[in-house]
Amino acid sequence: MADANGNEISRRGLLAAGGGLAAVPLLSATAARAAPPAIGSVRYPATQSSARKRLGSLEVSGIGIGVQNMSRTYQTTIPSRSEMHNIIRTAFDRGVTFFDAAEAYGPHEVERILGEGVAPFRDQIVIATKFGWNIDLETGARGPGLNSRPDHIKLAVEGMLRRLRTDRIDLLYQHRVDPDVPIEDVAGAIKDLKAQGKVLHWGLCEMGRNTLRHAHAELPVTAVQNEYSMLWRGPEAWVIPLCEELGIGFVPWSPLGVGFLTGAIDGQTRFADGDIRKVESRFSPENMTANLALVALLRQWAEHKQATPTQIALVWLMAQKPWIVPIPGTTQMAHMIENVGAAAVQLTPAEMAELNRAVAAIQVQGARLPDAVLAFSGVEAPPKR
Known part of the structure; x- marks a missing residue:
């Protein structure tokens, strides 16, 4: 089995799958994200994300948007549906052309919200959306474990097409590798x-090294999704080098370290019961002081670059x-x-070389996820018998 390198599904879903912790607020009241500068104090050109990048042969905007929480936030509130549509459409107006969802988010409801929001400019x-968890195709109820049986995949895609109001999925990820289903299937x-x-x-999410090589040999993989940020640099060990070798694009989820890199969390932050960060040792009081060096570094560079x-x-x-x-995902326009x-x-x-040296000099303390959650990462599918 390869080293674990992230968990792309919503952290509420991971908790349910990996350990059964309740879905409760992700942030305590003292950990709200710091407000960004007022629009106007920092330049926000209307086409700021218009620069294109390539994920394999697929062209997308340089920054995408994850819509994971648009049906229910980490704080378990229900966002205004019309405001979520407004955020999606404003993002498009500002050059974003890459929107990331999954059947597991909601489940199902986020795909509906995205489909409604992008209808005016779908083409x-x-x-991008994802299959792989054991989710009832009609009700959206979550069953135990994973399900990547070919017949289930095909039916899952039919549901995705209906919810997204489209005739095709541009990028379909296997959300988690099912150890019971050969990757050839x-x-x-x-x-x-x-x-x-x-x-x-x-594409594939959170797969093992051998699975990625084998999958790409069966059918070229366009993109890989893993957790990756200054707070978690695990993919640098082999995922990113292997993507480079094979010509596969890389899509970091949780690029802001579950809010940590925004400055929303400090040494006084205490997490509510059920907040996954309460059981992530990298956010424990004994590790927080060392890890906050990243936030201090980001603040220095932010001031330097306005x-x-x-x-x-x-x-x-x-x-x-x-x-x-x-x-990056959000439910707030600002x-x-x-x-x-x-x-x-x-x-x-x-400047980039200087920043890289500074980041490399900071040793992040603690594990990123509990063992029960990490069990769903880096799973190698068995060879076809």
Whole structure:
């Protein structure tokens, strides 16, 4: 089994799958994200995310948007549906053409919200979504474990097409590798869907090294999704090098370290019961002081570049490779504008080298996720018998 390198599904879903903790507020009241500068104090050009990048053969905007929480936030509130549509459409107006969802988010409801929101410009954007968890195709109820049986994949895609109000999925990820289903069988189902025009590209999330090589040999993989940020640099060990070798794009989820890199969390923050960060040792009081050095570094660079810590964290990610496209998510218009505004921040090669050295000098303390959650990462599918 390969080293674990992240967990893409909503953290509420991961808790349910990996350990059974209740779905309760992710942040305590003292950990609200710091407000971004007022629009006008930082340049926010209307086409700031118009620069395009390539994920394999797929062209997308340099920054995408994850819509994971648009049906229910980490704080378990229900966002205004019309405001979520407004955020989606404003993002498009500002150059975003890459929107990331999954059947597991909601479940199902986030795909509906996204489909409604992008309807006016569906043919001008890229929609990514995911299958792989054991979710009832009609009710959305979650069953135990994973399900990537070919017949289930094909039926799941039919539901996705209805919810997204579209005739094709631009990028379909296997959300988690099902250890009971050979990757050849999964690739075969995707080939059939591609032949029907229902899926255009496919990708993998949180897979093992051998699975990625094997999957790519069966059917070229367009993109890989893993957690990656200044707070969690695990993919640098082998995921990113292997993507470079194979010509596969890389999409970091949680690019802002579950809010940590925005400056929302400090040494006084205490997490509510059920908040996953309460059981992540990297956020424990004994490790927090060391890890806050990253936030201090981001604040220094934000002041230097007349930007925000959030924007510096995203710029750093995007500058690592030309085929890395982060997908920060939010349910707040101001935060979306701030996130997308990162594309307007420029670092010279010398500045990037200096920032890389400073980040590398900070040793993040503690594990990123509990063992029960990490069990769903880096799973190798068995060879076909």
